[in-house]
Amino acid sequence: MAICKAAIGLILSSAVCSLWAQQFPVHHQHLRKFCAGTLTVDESGIRFSGPKGHAWTWPYMEIQQLTLYAGSIRILSYKDRSNWKLGKDVAYTFTGKLPIELLERQWSAQLDQRFVAAVVGQASGRSGLKLPVKQLGLIKGTQGTLTFAADAVVYDTPRDARTWRYRDIQFISSASPFQLTITTLEQQFHFQLKQAITESTYNQLWLEIEKKNGRIQ
Ligand SMILES: [Zn+2]
Structure with a gap:
């Protein structure tokens, strides 16, 4: 439901109504x-x-x-x-x-x-590279799918989901073919991969993230 303030004259009214508000x-x-x-x-x-x-x-x-x-x-x-x-x-x-x-x-x-x-939001149904993963939590891990889509990286899991814009991702790293870490301003997310990621796929992901953040051409 959009809340439109009373129109102040005819010219302003459309601009006022284009602002969004939710209650x-x-x-x-x-x-x-x-x-x-x-x-x-x-x-x-x-x-x-x-x-x-x-x-x-x-x-x-x-x-x-x-x-x-x-x-x-x-x-x-x-x-x-x-x-x-x-x-x-x-x-x-x-x-x-x-x-x-x-x-x-x-x-x-x-x-x-x-x-x-901490939601999947509009990202549900996004296409892209999908990796079945387990996130290693402090107390209890969660399981789900990590999707590298065109405009976002999505961790889809029943609880504690995430949708990261590429600019939210400071960097990714991987210590082994079965491990991937995503570092954001919020925290580090450590994932165990249920299928090995090849070096070339990992390099491709790393390159895409760097490019989307404008750090390399
Ligand atoms: Zn209160």
Whole structure:
């Protein structure tokens, strides 16, 4: 649902309406419970209006990391927590039925590497080199498919998926034919490959990533 502000004259009206905005009910997660409110997302930032002073506005540049999951949005602010957790920045989590595809499309077009798409989003059904993999997690690994498509690299897995724009990828590396590491601003992702990757395929991937990032011609 696009929200069009009242048209200010005939000439401006189409420009005003071309801006995007989404508004949807969410739960703001507290340590134990939650409060209910409305999240408004548009081209300038994110706003939450809830009860009891739970109302905030974050322009995008005030967000240290914005993560979109299938059922939640996590905002890591630059604000320090109170001193009992010294040095930890305040994070806000909102859950609900989210317009995932639209948010993923808008945010990946507009935001820089501080946006983390922990969803498959519009990337589902993308074609490209597909590698069946296991991601080695700290506690428990996940299994899925890594797709190197024309405009993104997608890790498709039931939980903890990722869609990386090529500019999100700082570099890839491989220590053996059965191992691949993708390094992003968010973290390093270590994958175990279920099929060996040949040296020429790996070199091709590496070259593509470097080219798409404009680091080589
Ligand atoms: Zn709240």
